[in-house]
Amino acid sequence: MSLSTLSATYLPAIEAELQHQVNRLNEPIYAPFYEMLTYHMGWSGEGAGPEASGKRIRPLLVLLACAASGGEWQGAMPAAAAIELIHNFSLVHDDIQDNSDKRRGRPTVWKIWGMPIGINAGDALFVIAQQALFDLHRHHPAETVLQAARVFHQACLDLTKGQYLDLSYENRTDLQESDYWAMVAGKTAALISACAQIGALLGGSSPDLQEAYRDFGHYLGLAFQVQDDILGIWGNEALTGKSAASDLLEGKKSLPVLYGLRRGGAFAKRWLEGPIRPDEVAALAEELAREGARLRAQEAADQMTDLALQSLRRAEPQGEAGEALFELTGKLLGRQS
């Protein structure tokens, strides 16, 4: 219950801080520009609301790690907002790079306003994320802000490295499991790891414990991505084929697909022949499971989850927020810890 109690306090405060930060662009002559950002954040336009905003997992993690380290969560709020803004910057650019029309059920920014303006909207979110981070100085000494910035910027660079790998994998058929882990370490785990580490830093954890938090976030990110890969093929939405929700349709080189390709069976044969059609999705997902890819991916997710939980225990999280971190991990990874 700790998680739902704390979320009820944190989430509205996170939303308020994010709005406060994006408000930097709220000037009459930039009204349409400001609107793109509020639209993407889920606050304006058709379909606005919690569904369109995403779950704000990352900022929640920052605040929980801070509180579980004995700090005041309010003092970590600018960092929480900064990381959520970076996450959203990367989504805006991702959608352009992947030519995606929809995000959280609504048309993507570039689809509405065009590619050039979409790139610029992402850039603006990036800048505002930087500005948000430096508002930490309201609560923390300059030295601490610079320490947080160092972790933050390294995570941002790792994000672009992961994105580079992801894009460069598109036309490769020789990918190994290690290529996958390098990519998701940057694309998914780097930011989640930074959430935990920065929260711990701001909460006053010792360097050793900060490192444990960092490892926790890293493995949590990896486990989360593998879980997402599994749902992307065998989740309800993917199987019913209602939309282009299946990773098989999109040709995504997820972990189960890499297993299938290495196995070199019927799945691999079909995959290498070219794009998968919607009417093939269900049978192909079944074939891939039959070849053992689902089980192996689940084992990998479980292994990463165990490493995440071990790291979290090593981080010695305190009090209600500490319990909430274990709860959140269990919830994200679809099992009780």
Added chain:
Amino acid sequence: MSLSTLSATYLPAIEAELQHQVNRLNEPIYAPFYEMLTYHMGWSGEGAGPEASGKRIRPLLVLLACAASGGEWQGAMPAAAAIELIHNFSLVHDDIQDNSDKRRGRPTVWKIWGMPIGINAGDALFVIAQQALFDLHRHHPAETVLQAARVFHQACLDLTKGQYLDLSYENRTDLQESDYWAMVAGKTAALISACAQIGALLGGSSPDLQEAYRDFGHYLGLAFQVQDDILGIWGNEALTGKSAASDLLEGKKSLPVLYGLRRGGAFAKRWLEGPIRPDEVAALAEELAREGARLRAQEAADQMTDLALQSLRRAEPQGEAGEALFELTGKLLGRQS
């Protein structure tokens, strides 16, 4: 002569610092990613060399403002690199947004590696710029670094605002002169202004003098842009029509064009009929000059130059670097100060 003496010292050091910063990506598995950045910066690939690097005016300005404020230029080097990297980030994204094939005579990054990877290369330059800035902590107290970061981030945000205006003007025929100034204040002047202000801050100028430096950079940027607009229509390359160098061909809403449109004469009539053909460029440029647009633009450039020089005098720049700032202004604006 101060400018050439100091440039001879500063420019190689700037190049070394930029390389040091971009080196953050120099790892075997990211080799092609690293190569995109070194290519764009002018250090690798076909046509590499000073011509491909650009003039490094912005970092030069940071170092000169620092030295002219009585500081050690070496201590401002991370900020100089950071601003040049931001400038280059914006060029990489600009080229995608404007669908430009060439930059400094070579194919653009996105043209070689594709649009998705091009966006990501720009994002990486943005991150590395942030990291470069925080290396200021090698020489300056954390509080000073945060002050510099505040100016830096505001300039980055202004850059995206200017870019938004520029992109949004594309299909507008009702633009006023004030729309133009708002756009170039963000797109060109914000970063140049930040160069001068941050240099002065790091050099130890008082807040009043920092403000004078900021104003100097602002007007220098505006004057520089108007001068560029004039050359884009009546410069040698534009008139000979050897390439798509003419702003008239590109349909750019530069200051002389806005004057012509407001005048509502033969130029405006032709402009509103649709894209200009290469064979019309010379005659149309002549018509626009005949209608007084060249003269009026030159007057605007001169006025901004005067304001820049007034601000620079108010900034009380010292010694050889101070002289070099006046020289640089004269050189950039094509007249002796």
